[in-house]
Amino acid sequence: MMEQKNEAAATTNRKAYHDYFIEETVEAGLALQGTEVKSLRLGLANLSDSYAIVRNDEVFLLNANISPYPHGNIMNHEPLRTRKLLLHREEIRKLIGKMALKGYTIIPLKIYFVRGKAKVLLGLAKGKKSYDKRETIKAKESKREVERVVKERNR
Secondary structure, eight states: OOOOSSEEEEEEOTTHHHHEEEEEEEEEEEOOOHHHHHHHHTTOEEOTTOEEEEETTEEEEESOEEOOOTTOOTTOOOTTOOEEEEOOHHHHHHHHHHHHHHOOEEEEEEEEEETTEEEEEEEEEEEOOHHHHHHHHHHHHHHHHHHHHHHHHTO
């Protein structure tokens, strides 16, 4: 995963790392309307149940809720509309290959701005079972416990 400079996160999908194993990430541009950009800058977006699909060698973001801009007029956007993601052909082919081979899905992890352009970080994800989620929670708790003990000893 590349570290972006000058990025301001508009929204994140916190549930993604809990519900999925994220194998790989890809950065994509977002084709947005004017009021959608303004809503994103205000943080009025929700990615909790959203996902991406590949249709006719193009990638689309579905169920991403970008709320209407509060100061908009009749030209305001539809909150749950399908949005096109901007990727290079090679990246799309790579995603199609991995999805077909291993049964992955594409999940948006966060939307952010880089040099004024809206970007979405997509994760190639495989669903977790309930026992996997419990193991993840146990590992986090044990790591916190170890950090707490080490911190107390350093005092």
